[in-house]
Structure formats: structure tokens, C-alpha cells
Amino acid sequence: MRKFEDSIPLQLLKAREATMSFFRPILQEIPLTEQQWRVIRALNEYKELESKQLAERCCILSPSLTGIINRLEQQGYIQRRKSTEDQRRVLISLTDQAKDMFEEVSPRLEARYKAMADQISEDKLEQLNTLLSELCKLKP
């Protein structure tokens, strides 16, 4: 049988921890959690999203997202509004405060990303990107 450490899911978990260690200190200063930043980053790119779309893009399940959205709203970073056509849908977008914060933090995180890319080489990151994309296509 394979050794314990060779488990692919465990390796993915460890690798993720290793990469996040580059960014976590900056987010903690704000302070923002990892998931909160994923949500803000997605909204910065797509402007306005339904709760369901947001959950899918951020890889966060709806029940978790509900709490995250509530807390971000309380902190003044996002606003919700109900869709006029479909009353079931909730549309979420960034406040100006969040946009300002994003512009301030984003370059610092990019710098850390470069530091990471330099250590492992852009080439290998490209390889990794390809392999991970293939993993995501797997069907059980």
C-alpha cells in the first residue's frame, strides 16, 4: 500500500498551506480571513454576482458563504440587493470602501506572489497550473 505521506489530497493540503504562508500575514493586518479575501477578489473582478455564482467561483458552500457575506456586510465591505426579476436571487457587490482597500492591499499581495514565483520558477508554476487543471476535470 502507498505510504501515508504519498496521499495526493494530503500533498495538496500541505502545498496549499505552504503557498498561503506567503499571503496570510498581509491579510491578517487588515484583518481579513482567507475566504473573505477570495470573496472580495472575485467581486472585484466580476463587479456583481449572485450568491450562488459567488459560492461556485470561490469554492465556498452556500451555508458558509451566508455567514461570510453577513460579516463582510457588517464590516462595510459589501452590499446586497434583491434581483428585481427573480426575488429569490441576491446580488452582491463591493462598496467603495472595499474597492479602496483592494487597491491598497492588492499590490502588496502581488509582490509576495512574485517572491514565491521566483523561488520555484515561473516555468514550474506553469506546469503545476496545467496539472491542477487536469485534476479538476476528473470525474469519480
Added chain:
Amino acid sequence: MRKFEDSIPLQLLKAREATMSFFRPILQEIPLTEQQWRVIRALNEYKELESKQLAERCCILSPSLTGIINRLEQQGYIQRRKSTEDQRRVLISLTDQAKDMFEEVSPRLEARYKAMADQISEDKLEQLNTLLSELCKLKP
């Protein structure tokens, strides 16, 4: 700036989800959580471990591990004993019940692993293994 979806941590998260989807259904039958299985699998390989060693190998922080250990103990899967030399240390090992369960479940999980490896090819898994190991060596 990089696109949202190109984030390495997010890609690692998605890939992990994709691979776990092969194994989760089997664990749910037992039922066992992903983390509980990590603990049991580690103990099966190392026989007896201190709480701290177990946490490190399973990539679970001590406070989380405390709860997991408590629940596994209540389910009759593990037993703890205090080290005689150092009263601070707690030694943890599998019960016979857990060993039996492991022997029954392990081959089914291995079969799912092969199904996954066949889809993406052993070769690419090897590449991935190498790249992920390098990621883990990064120092912020």
C-alpha cells in the same frame, strides 16, 4: 493583475476537492470524516504516536486534533495513555476494532485511487508529486 482563477491556492483547493470526491462516498458509509481517516491512517502506519507528532503528520492543528481524538475515542477507534517518563505527553494508538475497520475499508479506497490514477496517468501523478514537494519547501 492575474485573473482570479489563476490563484495557486485556489487551484490547489479545487484540485483537492476533485481528488477527494473519489474517496468521500466510501468514508461517509462508515461513517468517518476526512480528518478522522487521516488520523487513523497515520496511526495504522506508525502504531503509536504522541499527539504533537500526529498533528504534524496529519496537518491538523493541536486544538482541532484534541476534538478529533475525543470523538474517535468515544467511537472506540483509538485509545490514549500517558507517557511514563514525561507526564505531559499523550500516546495514541488504534484499537483492534479500528484495525479491523481499516483492513476492510483500505482496499476499497485503494481501488478508487487506481481509478483516479488511470484517468490522469501515473506519469502525471508522479510529476505532480514532485512539484507539490517543491512547493512545500518554500519559505516566505
Added chain:
DNA sequence: TGGTCAACGCTAACATATTAACTAAACAGC
């Protein structure tokens, strides 16, 4: 038109992640 069903977001209940702080045991130096 009314009934049925599916979709969306939410709540509830439990397990885990994360940080800070606490307790008890071992250890260091004096």
C-alpha cells in the same frame, strides 16, 4: 387556474480551522 416541482438562499446541527490564553509538567540556571 391551480397544483406540482425545482431553484435559491437561508437556518440548524455538528465537525473542523484558527488564534489566544491557560494548565501542568519538565527544564534551565543559579
Added chain:
DNA sequence: GCTGTTTAGTTAATATGTTAGCGTTGACCA
């Protein structure tokens, strides 16, 4: 022997992950 420090495990508080189920809304069809 005492004291300050370190270490292992735990508790506390908050945030998130995970599954099941609920309420509302909208789509569809008899």
C-alpha cells in the same frame, strides 16, 4: 532547593466546512 522559562496538551472564542432540511419564489404542466 527556587525561580523563570519552555513545552505538551487543552480550553475558549470566533470563523468556516459539511450535510440536512426549511421557506419563499418561480417555472411548468395538467
